[in-house]
Amino acid sequence: MRVVAAMSGGVDSAVAAARMLDAGHDVVGVHLALSRSAATLRESARGCCTIEDAGDARRVADRLGIPFYVWDMAEAFQRDVMDDFVAEYEAGRTPNPCLRCNEKIKFAALLDKALALGFDAVATGHYAQVVEGAQGRELHRAVDMAKDQSYVLGVLDADQLARSFFPLGDTTKPQIREEAAARGFAVAKKPDSHDICFIADGDTRGWLAGRLGERPGEIVDEGSGEVVGAHQGAYGFTVGQRRGLGLDRSSLDGSPRFVTRVDASANRVFIGTPDLLGVRQVVGDSVRWCGPAPTGEVSVGAQLRAHGEEVPAVARVEEGSRLVVDLDAAVRGVAPGQSVVLYKGTRVVGSATISETSR
Known part of the structure; x- marks a missing residue:
């Protein structure tokens, strides 16, 4: 299978590319240029997509002996992630840019371009698992719950999931670093990036003020x-x-x-x-199913933040497009614009963007 390995320049995507090559696939490394004014050097663990990151990704590709390219997706990232982020906050909502990036960039723009060029699939360094189920491929939580990223992948639909690989889902982060060191990757000890990648100093309010006044x-x-x-x-x-x-x-x-x-x-x-923060019901729109859509009321686990705990809940679809989720216990600090991701055991059922909350 011809596979594009999305290589950020970090340790996770490096090992993911290596594992796809070991599995016998025809692998090409691709680094996404998401900023037209990327910083020359990384100054901390914040941010990503610097020139240094592109160089790190290229060195890993050279060591693996695979072709390597940089694909410019800065315009799409600006429009679909950064501009959306500003518009959501301006509207009083709290968006998750990582979900939007996965939905619009990595598993839409990137995957679409890969397919147009004759590739069969995309592989990333996300911590999640793909399992072959009775009704097709299923998205499941990673073995390493401390690193599980299935929440931010909950926007993938069945067609996207069918062309996606997550080779790290059965491994813990310490094991990935050990494997990277054994393979001779210089990024084995590179710090993880965190927070919002396009706000490198972590000052979200200041960044928004510079754009909204x-x-x-x-x-x-x-x-x-x-x-x-x-x-x-x-x-x-x-x-x-x-x-x-x-x-x-x-x-x-x-x-x-x-x-x-x-x-x-x-x-x-x-x-x-x-006491005014507890939410017992959320209503969502922009519903995405990671497989067949459930019918009627279904008992699920609901996760409301990327690192939040799963809460028992009952979910149903109303009026064809509204997802209503009744939570068994009140959850604090849930904001419109965030996402609710539904689970059945470790399997991701689907997701929606929260439009309303109720106490």
């Missing part, structure tokens, strides 16, 4: 309805946030306050006590 507004206490503070842009806040509110707690009986909702249309941020 200051938009002064009020902070309102949910309980009393009183204005208790001011902000420079509602886009800088997300449900469940406690730090950075700039409030005088002495005027609020000294109790901690959290963001309970963001009203983008009124440019208002609402805060409240922890």
Whole structure:
């Protein structure tokens, strides 16, 4: 099988490419250039897609003896991930750019280009497993639960899953680093990238302010309805946030306050006590199924954050396109724009983008 190995320049994608080659596939390494002004050198574990990363990926490909190319996808990444990220925050929602990147870039733009060039599939260094089931390929959690990335792959549909390989799903991260060292890869000890790749300094609010400008507004206490503070842009806040509110707690009986909702249309941020954060139902749109769509009510596990715990739930589809998920236990800090991913055991059933929450 002719396979494109997406090589970020990190240890995971390096070992994934090597394993695909060991399995007898015809492998070509591809590094995605996602920024037109990529930094020359990585300064920390934040960010990715630097010139240094491209060089690391090329050196691994040379060691494996496989062809290597850099594909420019900066325009698609800007439009489908970065611009979407800004628009979602501006609308008072909290997006997950990693899911959007997987949906729009790695398993859409990249996969589409690979297929157009005559390749059969794409392999990545994500920690997840593909299992051959009775109704086709299934997406499952990785063996290493600390590194499991099935949540951010929950946007894949059956056709995309049929042409995707995740060679690391049966291995732990320490074992991957040991294997990389044994293969002589210089990236064996390279730190993992984390946080949002296009906000290298981790200052999301500052990054958004540079694009949306200051938009002064009020902070309102949910309980009393009183204005208790001011902000420079509602886009800088997300449900469940406690730090950075700039409030005088002495005027609020000294109790901690959290963001309970963001009203983008009124440019208002609402805060409240922890008991107002618990959510028992979420409604989602943009539903994606990793296989046949379930019918009627189904008992599932629902995961609401990339590193959140799975919560027992009952899910159903209403009006043909709305996914309604009733949670067995209240979950705090769930925001519109985030994703709910449904599981049946270790298998990913599907996902949706949260549009509404209810206590």
